[in-house]
Amino acid sequence: MSVSQPVSEIEVEITINSRRRRDRVPSRLLLSDYIRDTVGLTGTHLGCEHGYCGACTVMVDGDAVRSCLMLTVQADGAEIRTVEDLAPAGSDALSPMQQAFHDNHALQCGFCTAGFLMTLESVDPADYRHPQQVVELLSGNLCRCTGYQNIVTAVAQAWSDSTQAQ
Amino acid sequence: MIPDIDDHIRHSTRHIGRSVPRREDRGPLTGRGRYVADIKLPGMLEVCIVRSTEAHARITEIDTSQAEALDGVVAVYTGADLADVSTFPDYIAYIGAVRQRPLATDRVRYVGAPYAAVVAVDRYVAEDGAALVAAGTIYEPLPTVADLAQALAPGAPKLFDDWDSNVSVDVAPHKPEVDRAFEEADHTFTDTYWSQRQTGLPMETRGVVAEVTDGTLTVWSSTQSPHMVRTAIALMLGVPEPQVRVIHPVVGGGFGTKTHTYPEDIVVPWIARRLGCAARWIEDRAENLVASAHAREQRHDVEVAYDDDGAIGAIRCTSTLDMGSGEIFMPGTAPVFVTNACITGGYDFPNMQARTVGVVTNKTPAGAYRGFGIPEGAFVMERIIDRVARLTGTDRVALRRRMLLRPGQTPHVMHGGGRLDSGSHTESFERALETTAPALERARTRHADDSDVRVGVGYCNYVEPTSPSYHLTTGQWGGHDSATVRVDPDGSVRVAAGLSAMGQGNETTAAQLAADALGVSPEQVTVVLGDTERAPYGLGSWGSRGAMMLTGSVLMASERLLDKARRIAAHLLEASPGDIVVSDGAFHVAGSPQPSVSWADVGTTAWVRTVDLPDDIEAGLETSAFYHPEHLTHQLDEDGKINAAASWSNGTHIAVVSVRVSTGEVRIEDFIVVHDCGTVINPALVEGQVHGGVVQGIAGAMYEHFQYDSDTAQPRFSSFMDYLVPTCAEAPPIDVDHIESPAPDQPLGVKGCGEGGTVGPPAAVAGAVSDALSEWGVDLTECPVTPVAVRAAIRAAEAAGRGPGATR
Numbered sequence: 001m002s003v004s005q006p007v008s009e010i011e012v013e014i015t016i017n018s019r020r021r022r023d024r025v026p027s028r029l030l031l032s033d034y035i036r037d038t039v040g041l042t043g044t045h046l047g048c049e050h051g052y053c054g055a056c057t058v059m060v061d062g063d064a065v066r067s068c069l070m071l072t073v074q075a076d077g078a079e080i081r082t083v084e085d086l087a088p089a090g091s092d093a094l095s096p097m098q099q100a101f102h103d104n105h106a107l108q109c110g111f112c113t114a115g116f117l118m119t120l121e122s123v124d125p126a127d128y129r130h131p132q133q134v135v136e137l138l139s140g141n142l143c144r145c146t147g148y149q150n151i152v153t154a155v156a157q158a159w160s161d162s163t164q165a166q
Numbered sequence: 167m168i169p170d171i172d173d174h175i176r177h178s179t180r181h182i183g184r185s186v187p188r189r190e191d192r193g194p195l196t197g198r199g200r201y202v203a204d205i206k207l208p209g210m211l212e213v214c215i216v217r218s219t220e221a222h223a224r225i226t227e228i229d230t231s232q233a234e235a236l237d238g239v240v241a242v243y244t245g246a247d248l249a250d251v252s253t254f255p256d257y258i259a260y261i262g263a264v265r266q267r268p269l270a271t272d273r274v275r276y277v278g279a280p281y282a283a284v285v286a287v288d289r290y291v292a293e294d295g296a297a298l299v300a301a302g303t304i305y306e307p308l309p310t311v312a313d314l315a316q317a318l319a320p321g322a323p324k325l326f327d328d329w330d331s332n333v334s335v336d337v338a339p340h341k342p343e344v345d346r347a348f349e350e351a352d353h354t355f356t357d358t359y360w361s362q363r364q365t366g367l368p369m370e371t372r373g374v375v376a377e378v379t380d381g382t383l384t385v386w387s388s389t390q391s392p393h394m395v396r397t398a399i400a401l402m403l404g405v406p407e408p409q410v411r412v413i414h415p416v417v418g419g420g421f422g423t424k425t426h427t428y429p430e431d432i433v434v435p436w437i438a439r440r441l442g443c444a445a446r447w448i449e450d451r452a453e454n455l456v457a458s459a460h461a462r463e464q465r466h467d468v469e470v471a472y473d474d475d476g477a478i479g480a481i482r483c484t485s486t487l488d489m490g491s492g493e494i495f496m497p498g499t500a501p502v503f504v505t506n507a508c509i510t511g512g513y514d515f516p517n518m519q520a521r522t523v524g525v526v527t528n529k530t531p532a533g534a535y536r537g538f539g540i541p542e543g544a545f546v547m548e549r550i551i552d553r554v555a556r557l558t559g560t561d562r563v564a565l566r567r568r569m570l571l572r573p574g575q576t577p578h579v580m581h582g583g584g585r586l587d588s589g590s591h592t593e594s595f596e597r598a599l600e601t602t603a604p605a606l607e608r609a610r611t612r613h614a615d616d617s618d619v620r621v622g623v624g625y626c627n628y629v630e631p632t633s634p635s636y637h638l639t640t641g642q643w644g645g646h647d648s649a650t651v652r653v654d655p656d657g658s659v660r661v662a663a664g665l666s667a668m669g670q671g672n673e674t675t676a677a678q679l680a681a682d683a684l685g686v687s688p689e690q691v692t693v694v695l696g697d698t699e700r701a702p703y704g705l706g707s708w709g710s711r712g713a714m715m716l717t718g719s720v721l722m723a724s725e726r727l728l729d730k731a732r733r734i735a736a737h738l739l740e741a742s743p744g745d746i747v748v749s750d751g752a753f754h755v756a757g758s759p760q761p762s763v764s765w766a767d768v769g770t771t772a773w774v775r776t777v778d779l780p781d782d783i784e785a786g787l788e789t790s791a792f793y794h795p796e797h798l799t800h801q802l803d804e805d806g807k808i809n810a811a812a813s814w815s816n817g818t819h820i821a822v823v824s825v826r827v828s829t830g831e832v833r834i835e836d837f838i839v840v841h842d843c844g845t846v847i848n849p850a851l852v853e854g855q856v857h858g859g860v861v862q863g864i865a866g867a868m869y870e871h872f873q874y875d876s877d878t879a880q881p882r883f884s885s886f887m888d889y890l891v892p893t894c895a896e897a898p899p900i901d902v903d904h905i906e907s908p909a910p911d912q913p914l915g916v917k918g919c920g921e922g923g924t925v926g927p928p929a930a931v932a933g934a935v936s937d938a939l940s941e942w943g944v945d946l947t948e949c950p951v952t953p954v955a956v957r958a959a960i961r962a963a964e965a966a967g968r969g970p971g972a973t974r
Contacts, residue, residue, distance in 0.1 A: 043197015110194020
């Protein structure tokens with residue numbers, strides 16, 4: 001006797017990194033698994049799958065979202081950006097924040113890095129002028145390697161460069 | 167002998183000693199780093215491991231029929247199905263044999279013990295199946311032992327029926343001179359210190375992918391030791407070792423937990439062979455907290471003999487490790503031996519007797535975690551010194567100054583046999599004190615107007631064994647590592663090393679070393695790590711060995727390769743090999759204006775235009791080297807002593823804290839580090855290791871603690887909500903300064919730096935909080951120093967009539 005899964009499938013239309021897709025997905029499929037397994041964008045990482053570590057952070061309609069806490073069907077019609085979308089396309093260049101992470105040794109194993117970058121990408125630097133505000137912003141992302149100091153330095157450098165550029 | 171770096175530099179721009187940017191960054195920064203969970207193979211099935219929910223039980227029945235009937239479930243395997251797989255070897259004769267099976271067959275000894283595997287079309291279905299297997303499992307619960315006291319009690323339930331007790335190992339030397347020191351001392355005190363259960367907790371959990379293609383079993387494992395995993399797979403599955411290839415892809419942190427070869431490293435390849443298709447298992451975080459090695463849970467029963475002036479005459483210490491169930495490969499006993507070997511650190515005092523005990527309990531097996539027993543020992547030593555200072559009215563700093571090794575006092579053999587070959591023990595302490603004075607002043611000023619806040623300072627001077635022997639730890643492996651260096655026809659260099667990498671930047675380091683040794687730029691060097699098919703047999707990255715082992719193996723292989731390259735160049739230049747000079751990518755005849763030949767000329771001659779080679783030179787330009795450090799020993803001598811590390815780094819950690827008396831809140835105002843790991847290859851990478859290590863150490867000092875229910879041995883944690891990992895908001899400013907005391911007799915004088923950061927914080931923070939609360943006579947004997955712990959200490963003091971609040 002075969003027991004069948006009580007799983008329904010739903011069609012979703014999602015724009016991810018500027019590409020529109022239509023997929024039939026199980027209703028219980030997490031957005032994180034959709035991004036990684038269905039779409040194949042594996043730069044978004046799963047560190048806890050209970051919404052704590054922030055490694056799976058992506059942008060959904062401009063907001064930073066923990067993709068392990070969202071169902072794919074909830075993202076129907078949404079625009080999603082992932083870490084793969086940060087560096088300028090068609091060149092070897094990095095985004096200013098990616099470059100600042102590289103310059104300041106702000107990543108070691110790199111597993112949490114995408115989450116930090118997406119958290120940072122989702123905010124307006126003008127709202128985080130005080131270092132303590134940056135610390136609070138970043139405190140939703142766990143890093144086990146760096147001790148955070150170089151990450152804070154990298155953010156300060158990237159954002160001060162961007163202010164000077166304006 | 168202090169090694170001469172210049173003998174190994176053949177490039178006008180020296181790369182060793184510079185913060186060469188990391189080549190590892192681009193993948194993770196752009197989302198293109200490939201970790202084990204990112205590997206997707208055609209037809210790949212997903213595996214979910216079913217784990218015991220009982221801490222100690224016989225499994226009397228596993229009904230897999232419901233799971234097998236589920237749509238999308240391909241197979242369900244239990245321990246009985248793996249009867250053809252051998253047990254993990256019990257290589258160490260002096261500890262109790264556990265005969266660990268990859269999947270438990272009839273008895274489970276901790277919550278999280280694997281006993282079945284569900285294979286399905288995707289992870290969701292595999293988890294559904296696992297839930298049905300769990301529901302079909304019938305346990306016959308057995309009495310549990312949840313801690314050392316329960317495990318050691320007379321008549322305690324035993325984990326292993328054929329053992330006499332729950333004691334796995336008990337090494338108790340007796341030194342009559344220690345007895346005499348106790349008889350002659352002015353005073354003695356006894357106390358018990360504790361170190362709590364923690365884990366390495368890499369952000370990437372473990373994972374294994376396996377497939378069989380064209381007769382080769384290829385296994386991708388998020389491991390620190392791919393060659394050791396390969397050997398275990400070949401042995402346990404009975405597959406010829408050349409037909410097994412283990413690759414570690416990008417690894418998202420390890421911190422020691424990934425040094426072990428785990429059941430899944432065996433089970434997933436077994437499934438891939440059995441089903442003839444690719445299989446993947448990725449640990450989820452809830453599993454990780456019970457299924458990856460725990461560490462650090464030790465009790466230290468201490469007796470100290472000391473004189474009126476604060477001089478410590480002798481210490482007796484019994485260090486007892488809570489091993490959990492002990493079912494782990496390699497065994498988790500070694501850290502407690504390291505604890506006893508490192509307790510003394512850079513402090514010199516006449517006598518010590520250390521007893522080492524390992525005890526099994528119904529908890530997750532203990533194993534490796536960055537620090538590997540060193541922080542536990544440093545905590546004991548620093549708390550003892552603070553106690554003696556207080557009891558004798560001696561200044562804490564002055565007492566440390568009296569005891570620390572001074573310049574010229576190395577090499578110094580510690581009581582456990584560790585040979586401190588060099589170091590800056592006094593110098594690092596003095597330099598850290600200079601930075602501390604203004605930091606302490608700032609903290610006092612900042613809180614001067616708040617009568618609820620006290621400020622304190624705590625100290626830790628430590629030693630860090632680097633590039634250790636793996637023999638006492640594993641009972642099998644030794645202490646070598648390896649590299650193959652090849653120059654291709656186009657003159658490009660490839661380095662393949664047996665070492666692994668989990669984020670330290672070992673690829674960058676290897677490229678720096680090869681670049682300087684061969685006179686090329688790092689960009690010309692391709693580095694391959696973590697692949698048993700491409701690199702010679704090595705032991706992997708652990709024990710703060712990466713820098714030294716890479717230096718030794720890459721330089722040895724490079725020198726051998728240069729020797730041959732010189733002969734080829736000499737032939738092309740019609741000169742004698744002894745006259746050939748190599749610099750900046752070219753070979754030329756010393757003192758001659760003749761044109762030079764390049765690495766590409768030499769590489770092309772070696773591999774392609776072999777017709778140009780003289781008869782006495784073989785084709786090819788590739789050499790391997792197996793490096794084993796000087797002074798590294800693997801066996802105890804007749805006195806039971808051993809120098810199980812090739813060299814010893816050292817350092818000082820000082821914490822300046824503020825404590826809010828009414829709430830028990832502790833804030834680290836400043837954390838000062840002076841660090842000495844000998845010759846530094848890449849300063850940015852070393853500083854990164856220190857930063858990360860210190861915050862992990864602070865996690866142990868203030869936050870992380872695996873707690874178990876004492877009646878049932880059930881874990882009281884299941885997520886990051888109950889196992890508190892520091893965030894950015896908990897990480898204090900860390901002031902790092904470096905001293906370089908090169909390791910005598912080691913290549914370039916390099917020592918390791920991976921673990922030192924974790925060593926000092928528990929001792930420094932506990933010392934600082936005790937200092938801040940000196941009005942109450944608080945003397946902390948364990949971590950984590952949580953608000954609850956601080957308030958309990960204050961209340962206990964006040965109940966005993968101590969402290970300003972006691973009189974109210």
